[in-house]
Amino acid sequence: MRRRSIRSGLLATALAGVLWSVGDGGGAPASASGGSITLYSGQHVQTTEYLIAAFEKKTGITVNARYDDEDTFVDQIQAEGRNSPADVFFTENSPPLEALAAKGLLSSVKPSTLAKTPAKYSSPTGNWVGVSARVSVMVYNTALLKPSQLPTSAMQLAQPKWKGKIALAGGETDFQPIVTSVARTYGNAAALRWLNALKANATSHLYPDNETIADEVNRGQVALGIINQYYWYRERAEVGASNMHSKIAYFAPHDVGYVVDVSGAGILKSSKNQAADQQFLAFIVSAQGQEIIAHSESFEYPIASGVVRTGETPLSQLQPNSISIAQLGTGAEAIKLLQEAQLL
């Protein structure tokens, strides 16, 4: 009997030790004097980390960031409900924020913060603020296509001559605004026909995301794809200019495929740190925050406080179509079309 109790004691101690040791590790760092907030970020790590570092230095508020797909976060935040640990939600696109706003899960952003960003780039209801922007472009392999061969409209990609030459990422969130734009302009039936033709033309070049499209086009696996401009700049930064075998090109002015996407940030209603959250939002649209975005390696356009990006065609010179944030909505319409085309 004695041996047994010693053994069980040992086993229990070992187990408790294991659980205790891991229970301690990996937790959120203790907050500094200024308190702490938790950020759910679907934005690129590159930009977010620099913004956080500067914000922490300036305010003394610690930011605990977790990164995942922005759409997974929407599911996660809904599952978490009123106990969500998230304070601020920072995304690459407007639809995830609009989806949470539609469910009444976001607080109102301070008017002084909203004022920093042009109204057309923020939540129509004031529930989140626009932080940065990207534009949809074509990326093409320079060995496989000449500039004169490029289409002027995204609609032309449905033509049979593009069979086997285009890449498509139907599951990429950045593609949804273009689908919405096509549906708004030509109607749902035409948009569905267009998607089906695109899917047929993409043959085996159906990829999970824009990063893959940019890479496969650059490697000559496929001739052309639609991406947001910054993926190409990032690829160039990573593989080096001498290894670039692709270029980007714009559709004709105001074409349905020429869309500006907005990245934004909002505050969860369930957050218990509303004041600190508002400070964070104010910071990322301030001149200091926007300068960080202007110089970061995620190559997005700053849109607030009058800061501009150099080294890329300036945002002000672009001629995208006029689809609004409200029209992009939660993306539900685009998703339905993508599902009907069996792309989702």
Next chain:
Amino acid sequence: MTSVVASPPSEVPPGDPGDRSRAVPPARWRGGRGGHRLPRLLVLGAVVASVAVGLPLVFLVVDAAQVGWGTLGPLLFRRLTAQLLWDSVSLTIVVTFLCAVVGTLTAWFIERTALPGRRFWAVLVVIPLGIPDFVVSFGWRAIFPSFGGFWAAVLVMTVAVYPLVYLPVAANLRSADPAQEEVARSLGLGRLRTFWRVTVGQARLAILGGSVLVALVVLAEFGAFEILGFRTLTTEIYSELQNGYNSPAACALSVLLVVLGIFVLLGEGAARGGGRGARLGAGVARQLRPVRLGRATPAALGGVGLLVAVSLGVPVAAVIYLMVKGGNSTLPPASLLGAAGTTFSYAVGAGALATVAALPIALLSIRHPRREVRLLERFDMLILGVPGLVIALAFTYVTEHFLDGHLYQTPTLLIFTYAVMFFPLAVVSVRAAVARSPVGLEEVGHSLGVPRRSVFWRVTLPLIAPGLAAAFCLVFLESATELTATLVLIPTGAQTLATQFWQFQTNLSYSQAAPYAGVIMLIAAVPSYVLGRWFDRLPARAGPAVAPPPASGHAPGTMVTL
């Protein structure tokens, strides 16, 4: 000396823990007399574990039911679903078949023939189990950029999971009775036919058991197919969650996946069938004489060598190539050591928890093989076919709504989740070990007046210790490489090797991702090596009715049989 009839009560056919009805003669428990009532403590343990495992399954059904049939019908009954169903099922069938063939043949060559370097190969062929499937995909794509499609998925999954068949079959062949083959030959059966009818026949349950694990794992696989651009039901579930914020639709598809899992288990049950060949009576145990390969030696060596080169060589070479090649990343640098430490501690916790939790149900299923116990155990298997992200969202919901947010995104919950996800692997390992530990020794203990609990600690536990270690290793391996549930449940700010690898990989920073893949393989190689070595220390023949003393290292046995 031997005959093809049911085995006597105290000699459980090796590799045949599933054949529980013969582990203890029915009369002894159906009688319902005092000594053979279900031990309450074990029942409690088994039920608690099954409730934990059942939570995500309940969540699935409840969430799917929320939106109603009107929404789900069109989503479930459309061309894409049919296409995905077809792709998933055909992929699962092909991979399971190939794993059964590759695993069985490899086991036969290594355990039964005079293959040169047998011990060396025995360790190498197990290691692929520890390489995450998404690293395998990543490796192939790094070397062959246009690698993709159905057959690419088949290749990647086959080389990544065939050890799930190899391990139990190797154990079975090692301890099977050679006399049956000799009798078959002496009765005029040819060499090939003897192999098919006797050798494979003896290992049938081990092959089936391993194949079920393979089928369930393939059904729930996500990362490998995402990298290969191959769409299955599981990748579609992730798409639904990621694009439509459509968790009910994802849950509906997951229910479909669970139904497929039920079919897999039913299929295994049907294929298992009746009659079993096993040793009867107390003949003298003889050493197996390895089959001499003669002129076939180079071909056999080539085959095993090719398997190792494809399953182990490609990912390792890809990782080394990418590390040497280098390249810039726009991502901030990350801590390799920190991620390794985090991964290791979580995986150790999950391995320990799952192993302890698996003990009651494993003991019950062998020592008290009632219908209810058997059902409970099969129910627990299903969790293996549920995608990690769905399980993570289920635990998110549970902790937030019933625990007021406590435990959420803590290491404790993540470890608990891992333990739930990989619980079946622990159960099959522990159960196989229990099946091989003779109940006779426990009965001797009881007859000497030793209390039941004391018998457990002093007799049962030492006997099944290697099986516990095997269970720990398997759960450790799977937890250390888990990705999708980890992304949701990991404490904010922490990174595991898998999450950090994924972050670099999805940002195309391959040369930065490579070291993480390398360390994942290193961490995983240790338990794989240990698993392989244990198998090598198995007695070459199953012991007689009374087992050898525990000190001789009663081996893990058929640790991965159902």
